[in-house]
Amino acid sequence: MKLISKRIYLDYNATAPLADTVQQWLASGALPFGNPSSVHSTGKKSKKLVNDTSAYLKSVFGLQSHALFYHSGATEGINNIVKGFCFQMLREKSEFHFVSFSTDHSCVFAQKEHVELLGGSFHLLGVDKDGHYNKDSVIKYINELSGSVLINFTLVNNETGVVWKLSDIESIKDQTEAKIHVDAVQLIGKTDCSFELSSSIDFYTFSGHKFGAMKGVGFTFANEASSSLFPLITGGGQQGNLRSGTENTLGIYSLKLALKEVLKNYQPEVLKFEKEFLEKSIQEKYGSRVHVVAVNAKRNYNTIYLIVSDVKIDIMLTAFDMAQIDVSSGSACSSGTVKASRVLLSMGYSEEEAKNSIRISLPYNTEKGQAKSYFAKIETVFDRFIL
Ligand SMILES: Cc1ncc(COP(=O)(O)O)c(C=O)c1O
Numbered sequence: 329m330k331l332i333s334k335r336i337y338l339d340y341n342a343t344a345p346l347a348d349t350v351q352q353w354l355a356s357g358a359l360p361f362g363n364p365s366s367v368h369s370t371g372k373k374s375k376k377l378v379n380d381t382s383a384y385l386k387s388v389f390g391l392q393s394h395a396l397f398y399h400s401g402a403t404e405g406i407n408n409i410v411k412g413f414c415f416q417m418l419r420e421k422s423e424f425h426f427v428s429f430s431t432d433h434s435c436v437f438a439q440k441e442h443v444e445l446l447g448g449s450f451h452l453l454g455v456d457k458d459g460h461y462n463k464d465s466v467i468k469y470i471n472e473l474s475g476s477v478l479i480n481f482t483l484v485n486n487e488t489g490v491v492w493k494l495s496d497i498e499s500i501k502d503q504t505e506a507k508i509h510v511d512a513v514q515l516i517g518k519t520d521c522s523f524e525l526s527s528s529i530d531f532y533t534f535s536g537h538k539f540g541a542m543k544g545v546g547f548t549f550a551n552e553a554s555s556s557l558f559p560l561i562t563g564g565g566q567q568g569n570l571r572s573g574t575e576n577t578l579g580i581y582s583l584k585l586a587l588k589e590v591l592k593n594y595q596p597e598v599l600k601f602e603k604e605f606l607e608k609s610i611q612e613k614y615g616s617r618v619h620v621v622a623v624n625a626k627r628n629y630n631t632i633y634l635i636v637s638d639v640k641i642d643i644m645l646t647a648f649d650m651a652q653i654d655v656s657s658g659s660a661c662s663s664g665t666v667k668a669s670r671v672l673l674s675m676g677y678s679e680e681e682a683k684n685s686i687r688i689s690l691p692y693n694t695e696k697g698q699a700k701s702y703f704a705k706i707e708t709v710f711d712r713f714i715l
Pocket residue numbers: 341342400401402403404433435482484485486511513514535536546
């Protein structure tokens with residue numbers, strides 16, 4: 329449990345606090361400042377941190393033969409992949425398609441306008457009420473498209489916690505010619521998934537701030553399919569020309585420190601147990617007034633996504649905030665109005681249900697017995713609205 333004063337922070341899918349090792353490193357003041365592209369020793373010190381981090385990430389994820397490039401986070405990483413692919417297809421004068429799913433993050437969804445502006449086709453595939461797609465239909469759909477295809481899969485959904493099997497994605501790769509990007513942003517510290525990733529997948533993107541590294545840094549693995557990317561950010565040709573610009577050395581090294589800390593402390597079985605305890609306690613006490621989204625699906629170990637019926641959700645969210653509990657909603661709030669969650673609507677929920685969502689996302693290092701105290705806090709709010 330992360331306490332920020334008396335607050336309980338249960339919004340780990342939005343972002344995580346800085347890892348202790350990152351904080352200590354930054355506070356030490358012993359930070360390299362050289363430009364990693366410089367040939368002198370000061371530059372080489374920075375270059376070493378970048379190289380150490382790259383070697384570490386490749387070994388943790390078992391992707392030694394993939395290239396690795398850094399960027400400002402997954403939104404940029406995904407823009408690099410999608411637009412890089414579109415630019416390259418334009419250069420090759422090939423017809424091109426970008427295929428995504430209705431439950432993907434908005435940084436994937438938002439590619440539509442640019443893909444179409446560049447002359448490509450944007451495809452949005454649906455999912456069922458449990459947030460799953462049909463593998464055979466996807467294979468058939470892709471194989472019926474003419475031209476070049478890039479498809480995005482979100483391995484662990486940020487809103488629902490639904491986990492898609494990497495083996496299914498591998499088999500889609502085997503049975504189609506599509507280039508595949510996996511949005512792996514929500515993988516670390518939240519699932520039972522092995523970190524050993526499949527080298528047959530073309531691209532994977534991660535974001536540092538989701539697991540305790542600094543904000544504004546992320547990384548993408550790319551295999552030889554990187555030749556199908558025309559770089560989005562051009563300039564000095566850094567990072568094998570995949571993403572120009574002087575590397576964010578401190579941010580990059582924070583990735584290594586934070587990931588090491590997660591690997592050292594993560595106890596998936598404890599997290600799973602505590603999440604299930606909390607979910608069951610909520611279900612038992614509030615019954616049919618609270619619906620757990622994707623309850624029958626394979627879900628991750630830290631996310632509980634609830635639809636609460638017959639409440640004013642914006643008032644309930646304010647009550648959580650005043651009770652010093654940080655949770656979030658799948659519904660975007662702008663200027664005081666709550667908008668229905670696009671993800672829930674696409675899973676077949678009604679407008680009303682898609683508005684009334686609350687997401688609780690637990691820390692990777694949740695300890696035994698902690699869910700009990702989370703429940704006691706959450707009850708203080710729910711009791712006022714539900715009972
Ligand atoms: C699944 C998923 N993809 C992409 C992103 C975008 O990540 P970033 O904040 O690093 O741009 C997020 C962030 O919420 C996410 O959860």
